Amino acid sequence: MDASTLLLGVVVITALAFDFTNGFHDTANAMATSIATRALRPRVAVALSAVLNFVGAFLSLKVAATIASGIVESGAITLTVVFAGLVGGLAWNLLTWYFGIPSSSSHALIGGVVGATLIAAGSGAVKVDGLMSKVIVPAFLSPVFAALVAIVGTFLVYRITHNVPKSTRSRAFRLGQIGSASLVSLAHGTNDAQKTMGVITLALIANHTISPGAGTPFWVIVACALCISLGTYIGGWRVIRTLGKGLTEIESPQGFAAEGSSAAVILAATHFGFPLSTTHVCSGSIMGAGIGKRLAEVRWGVAGRMVTAWLVTIPAAALVGAGAWKGADAIGGTGGVAVVFCAALLFAGSLYLAARRIPVTHANVNEEWTGTLAPRKERVA
Template sequence: MFEIPLLLVLIVLVALVFDFTNGAHDCANAIATVVSTKVVTPRLAVGCAAALNLIGALLGTEVAKTLGSGIVLPEVVEGSHVLVLAALVGAIGWNCITWYFGIPSSSSHALIGGLIGAAIAHSGLTGLNIGGIVNKVLLPLVISPLSGYAVGFVLMWIIYWLCARIQRSKVNRAFRKLQLLSAGFMATSHGLNDAQKTMGIITLALMIFGFADTTEHVPLWVKLSCAGAMACGTAIGGWKIVKTMGHRIFKLEPVHGFAAETSASLVIAGASMLGAPVSTTHTISACIFGVGSTKRLSAVRWTVAGQLVIAWVLTLPAASVIGCLSYLVLHLIWA
């Protein structure tokens, strides 16, 4: 009879719990601006975001491959059954802390940090793919928010230039409709990047337990379950982050929402094609700052930017510490 180890089942369940917390954190980014500008109702936005995240999750696996083998070396961690579980505990722990305070930190970097910390606890630095971490994590960590700010700023200026002679009320009416497209693009690109991260983790666990020969192929059931868990998280817990993204940074109008969502979608989709697991939180936040700066610098609440930067800097090391400690505890339990 085909038997599945209890620990593998637990890892998959915890991975889906992480995706749920990821949904509470990050899926809100895809709908925050369109809800805050009152283009659609929250319920409709959640439903559309869930469907488009599912579609996005099925469009590629490059980011999943990065999480499966680009952060830690599979041949080094193979056989360490608790490593993936410890990584997930580290990520969930940091997600819960930042969710409680309504800080839109990065679930992506929390997961990567947890994985790095658990790998170090297991085999030291030899278990890490240093080249992959630098090229696929650290560089995108810096480049993606800077790109988001720049693209948002430039796109908003282009819109101002094109619409300079048009009555403001007409502009906002037009962009209320266009924002539906930009929000859809944002949700799809979010699924293309974020939904793949847990897919890579589950696929790595399947390989460690001998149920997969490689992390290159992601089973369909893994794709569907990760996207579904993320959608549930959005519906239940995402509204604290929606409030921060949509109101506290900058008072958004439909034209601003369109510019921010389109800019973020372009950056995230580009990163996804390169296999870089970027932070949708940091990217859309930076885009909103960029869009708001075109009006005037004082229109943006830079104190919120300070909070985001603190979370941005702390997420990787904090999740790594929790992941490392979790590995040490779990290794004693399952030794």
């Protein structure tokens, strides 16, 4: 009994840690363009986004949807599988953060859970249909959709306002950006905090702490909302830099069109039950905003690296998830889980230290793009 409570505790902590990385990985989605066009000061932007993520987490009236439902057989899910899946998602989130690549946190989590299930219960426990229709196909379509909307939007915006004096125009669109970025942040909170709530609820049910029919306990909602907004506030500056400066040079009309497109596509997809990744939508929108103004402005090298990372996300997280499950299983019991947990902490710590060597912060996030993530000043050596 004691051992299982300990195990549950470790799972909950891991889930909250994942939630935290989800927050700081995805700050960029809503705020990268606003920071790049100086619509908001970097610190103000992340604070606003954090508050809206927190509020958003409470807003949704839907009971937290379980992330893995329809993708793996629910019977195959044990606490260890959930734990291993979370470690897989966590590891991939941190790695892509280090390289400043905006990749989908939901895909990382799904990949981790699928990998852990595959090795724990065999390939029969993974529903290929569900994986295709809920994850793979939307992953291809969502950036295309968002880019399309943003291209048309950007084109029209410049067309309609070509008589407006340039300074008036960029001031007005910066104001508009504050509104559109807030909308994206709020939508992010309502969608993404739900995922972790779902995972923790799943773990509580698997451990018989709460009955299967019970809703998400209130403390889970509060804890998830806090973690995701704290992560958002810390701000994944590396990812923000890639999206705001690396992918394309953005002006405020483009930023407004991009965020408007992201918000519209995310809201529409949520309403019609079409599962899109916020990250894919936002990255697609920003690319579209670049294309809509002038084709040459998108740095295709950066875009290519980003898309490659998207393709690798699920297999890579699955590999880590499978490894984490295998490791925990080989050592056995709670001790095995504890060892894997410590290994994950070690990995996270070393990435953090590595990132400190070439830091990207609120102060240098807008430095001119020099072909790599590292801001120029730091690269003199």
